[in-house]
Amino acid sequence: MLDETESADLIAHHPMPTIIVDTRSDSIVAANEAGRALLGEATLSAPLSRQMENDFSAAVVFFDAVAHFGSYVDRSLSLMGATGAALRLQTYGAQLKSGLVLLSFLDLDEHDRRNQQAEREAHQKAGISQWQNIYGFFREVEAQNHLILEAAGEGIYGINAKGQATFVNRAAQEMLGWSSDDLIGRELHSIIHHKHLSGNHFPADECPIYKSFRRDQTMRVEDDVFWRKDGKPILVEYVSTPIYDHDVLAGAVVIFRDVTERKENERKLRDALAQVEDLKVKLQQENEYLLTEIRSAQSHTGVVGVSPAIKSLNAQIDLAARSGAHVLVSGPSGSGKSMTASAIHEASDRHHRPLVRINCDQKKAADLEAELFGYRRGAFAGAVRDMTGKLLMAHNGTLHLDEVASLPAKVQASLHDVLHTGHFRRLGDGTDIPVAAKVIATTSYDLLAEVRAGRFRQDLYFALNVLPIMTEPLQNRPEDIPYLARHYLDRTMRRLRLPKMTLTKANIETLQSYDWPGNVRELENVIERTAILAQGGRLQFDIQSGPLDAPTQTNRVLTQKELRQFEIKNFEAALHRAKGKISGKSGAAAILGLAPTTAYSKAKSLGIQMDQFS
């Protein structure tokens, strides 16, 4: 039989709460440290039966089973714990040879608690590693995002709801010249976006980037400017996208691109295209005039005639062509003023540049100024594109001002300025444009009489009248008529592809007997009309039905100017027939049925120089 010391030694190192009981003496003879802690001193010192009196029968059964089987396990025994509460136990019983019984306990409540704790810990452990995985994953994503942001060619920065920078990628730092440290945490608008390209202040509340997170909108802007650290602007296009933190708008991410170079190239391209367009328009317009001039040059193949007046005209044309001076050509309608202008231009060293004609008759001052000086787009309603004026087209060439006496006073003044200064301005343009054009003015009026009547500026008259040339009425030079008639007849037959026709002596006499108030133009028309009617047969001139008889024959209504011209021609025809005499039986006054005094004042008011006819 074991004594108490031996029993205590036996169980001392047992890991479980263990006691040795002597059922015969109804006592606990030994308990290990854990057993003592579980059951407490009070329980250990009390009789065993008292411990189990609540369920004594179960204890009896248990001890019988231990005795019978040598060892036995169940959960029927209930002992008082150190705290005084009944313990829920699983009891391992072993029959010792000494007759004592060894009881080891598993505190089921404690066991459950431990299990739960272990489970919790296992859970927690599993949770932590899961969290670590997730954290690792996000760190990886973030690192990748960071790499992507850094590698992006576009500038990217983020701002919080206060507009302060939260990150700035490498490209943005390079483009802006600011380092990330300079910008993070600072209000970005006031640093890089505070003014427009014009230099005007750009308030933050108008900034599209602020709007993007204040109004929850993605904003795309293609034409804006950010300011670099060195104070230089960069032209940018950007997209500002709002960002959220747990469904709350937290700021914006801005992705931008420096488009300075592209915009500059676009601007250069636009400028170049505008220049090309300008040149194209100018060339087109020049071309139109060149073509007109080619056509008119073809009709002015040469000055035809053998009269002293024509010989003198040819000499004057040569002189005017060699001189840089402006020219004034006066003479009745159809007598060859425009032809003279063309001949001067063709004989001058300006002939490779255009001869630009502008008809000044019956035009409003504004229209004439636009035609002459050109205009910038938008200079007036209807000015939808830039227009090159005829003055500039005639630069280094010749400007033919036809019917110059009709120039409105305002245009006379501006034209005088141009001739005086050698500069002009397009309408709607403040730039002075130098111009060097030879001006040939033509008029069928007596321009000096117009000056005296106060209708034409004297200074402009003098500026134009440097080289005056007069074209003679055809009736003053009948010796030219056969040559002119031959010239026009040949030209018409060539055009009609008909064989050459000859003019008879009678034809020539008929032509020379007529006054030709419409001058060479009238002769030209009569020859053409007669040649067409003859169709290769005999030429028969019916001069009395010429164009100037038209009002009575066709009931055509004449304009005031035509009427005046008609009156001049009629008066000149009378003077010619009267060999310049006004009064007397065979004088022009008698032919016209006027009193001589009336005829004198009429001749004066019509600007007729009577000494030409004497």
Ligand SMILES: Nc1ncnc2c1ncn2[C@@H]1O[C@H](COP(=O)(O)OP(=O)(O)OP(=O)(O)O)[C@@H](O)[C@H]1O
């Ligand atoms: N000496 C000439 N030789 C050949 N053709 C001539 C001559 N004189 C005039 N012509 C021709 O007569 C026509 C009228 O001439 P032009 O147009 O030059 O007259 P104008 O005096 O300018 O007339 P307007 O005052 O009505 O404009 C033209 O076809 C022109 O070629």
